[in-house]
Amino acid sequence: MLPQAIEYLTDKLQQLNFQSHCDPIIQVSVNIKAVPVIAWLAAQPIYPRIYWKGRDTEEEVAAIGCCKDFFYDETTDDNQLAMEYQAQRALTKNQDIRYYGGVAFDRSTEAWPEFGRARFVLPRVELRRSGTEFKLVVNLNCDKQDTQSERRHAMESLGSLAPAKPLPPPNKVSLLGRSDRPDRHHWTELVNRVTDPKFIHETPKVVLSRLTQLEVNEEINPWMLLACWQGRNPSSFQFGFQFSPNRTFISCTPERLYRRRHRELFTEALAGTTTRGLNQEEDALLATQLQEDSKNSHENQLVSQHIVDVLSPLSRYVGAEESPKVFKLSHIQHLHRSIRAELKPEVDDFQLLLAMHPTPAVGGLPREAAMDFIRQQEGYARGWYAGACGYFNHYESEFAVAIRSALIEPGRINLFAGAGIVSGSEADAEWAELENKLTTILSILTEV
Incomplete structure (x- = not known):
């Protein structure tokens, strides 16, 4: 049972001899009985809350709290990001240590609050499922940290853990309003500009996207929404990042950016x-x-x-x-x-992210020409939509492309969809494709 597991980990932390560990990142874990992972995550009082489930692996993770956090806003350039990534990756070779996070679609434009252009977290506590096996994990960061303070913070986090509670049932949402950016008229103009022979000769593909904002007057539980979405598309990646109570990014996306194991x-x-x-x-x-x-x-x-x-x-x-x-x-x-x-x-993960992201499936070709057009014409900041989200450690990493995603805020649900515009694309057909891509999430929100 979970209380016994918490007691066991607390005892292990009390007895922990920091001098006996050569790595500055220390991890303690214990096997536990099965726990409903998303329901457990939603019940916790600690932020951030992070969820990850691979597309074709029997693995599921709920992570809470922060043992180490690195956050990049508009003042950070790629050189700083590369240096920090390498520093984190070099701290430990323990392949069970993981940093979870994401990189925005476009690191040169306005970033979402709390998410930044890139953010990765080494969680304080993790609930991990691998197949039918479950374990509770606690992480301590002793790199330039006071070890006794780390021990105390870890024990406090364990002490605050709450049992899983059933997620609220999905209810039909009353929509107060809907707006699209770009709207239908502007979308048609953009598609016509991209498919103009002179433009498309130089830039054969631009992935245009749309932000659909739904105004609601009730509270939306993002984890209930993600669980329902997961049930409709079990063969997708599913993940969520909630850095504060006010804003949650969730995704149920089919697209892998890459999976790396060693080389x-x-x-x-x-x-x-x-x-x-x-x-x-x-x-x-x-x-x-x-x-x-x-x-x-x-x-x-x-x-x-x-x-x-x-x-x-x-x-x-x-x-x-x-x-x-x-x-x-x-x-x-x-x-x-x-x-x-x-x-x-x-070759390391940061080089891979720079080389591969954004892919032509979410940006276009040539990359810079397509990105310039998107920045100037799309009319909103994509943030982590179409960004790269996942985890990394010294030995392995996996990142998905967040193309089916939603940003949940108080009174508002932000939905995203995109379509690749190439020679032969027609504005009406591409608009219909955007609607098709929102069908699953809209059906969860609007069906009783």
Whole structure:
């Protein structure tokens, strides 16, 4: 039971001999019986609250509190970010130590409060599930810290842990209003500008996105929302970051940026979209049409080739699937190519993030030209939407691209969706694609 686990960890902390540990980051853990992970996280009184579940791994993490936090705002440049990343990564080689966080879509523009251009946290306490095994973990940061103070903070955090409580049932939300940025008229203008032959000759792809703001008069539990979303799309990454009670970013995204284990790296090209069918025959027909559609195939090929090109200087080997397969979600399906690389020995995660993010699936090609157009014309700050979110340590890392995501604030739900604009794109069809991408989250909010 959880109380016994807390008592066990508290005793271990009291007996801890800091001089016997060579690493400045110390981790103590104990196996526990099964606990509903999201419900446990939602019940905790401590911030930040962080949730992570991989797309194709039997792993789930709820993390609370802060043992070490590094935060980057508009005063931080990439050189500082690289130095801090390397310093954190060098603190310990314990592969169970993890920093969770994210990097904004565009580190040169306005950042969301509390999230910044990049933020990573070494949590104080973690509840981890691997398959059917659960464990409770506590972390101590003794790097330039007073060890007795660290011990006291860790014990206080354990003492404040609350038992899991059932999440509130989903209720139909009363919408007071909805606004879109860009609106339908401006969206049409932007798509027409991007598909103009002169523009598209120089910039063959721009991923335009839309912020949909829903005004509500009731409190939305972000963890209930994420749990429902998870149930609708179990084959996606699911994660959430709540640095304070007022603002929570959640995502249920199909797209992996990369997964690294030592020097082996797995990534993918996820681009090209259609809807799901009403039955198996219609669904199969739509999938076949997606694979045969020249516009969507071209879009996926552009993304795949770009990823191979940027990984090649960092790798001993890079290989991509010749033809895309279909990746199915609850309301839409995508074209998907797997890509594998063997990294050179000196390559680290920060170099990978700089090289690969933002991908052409969320930015465009060439990257800088597309990014400039988005900055100047889209009309809102993306923040962590379409950013890279995940975890890293010395040996492994995994980052997802936060394309299906929402920012929950008091009285407001911010929803995001994007579409790749290439030659042949039509404004009305792309607007309909944005609506399709919001269908799952809107159905959770508006169905009884």
